[in-house]
Each structure stands twice: as C-alpha cells, then as structure tokens.
Amino acid sequence: NRVRIFVDTVAGTPTIG
Secondary structure, three states, rough: OOOOOOEEEEOOOOOOO
C-alpha cells in the first residue's frame, strides 16, 4: 500500500522505495 524496498504484502505488489 505504501512505498517499500520490499514486497508490500498489503497491496501484493513489489514496490521499490
């Protein structure tokens, strides 16, 4: 859901932050 350096389990999408 937020910008992370790992796979966000909430959104289910790998976002690089």
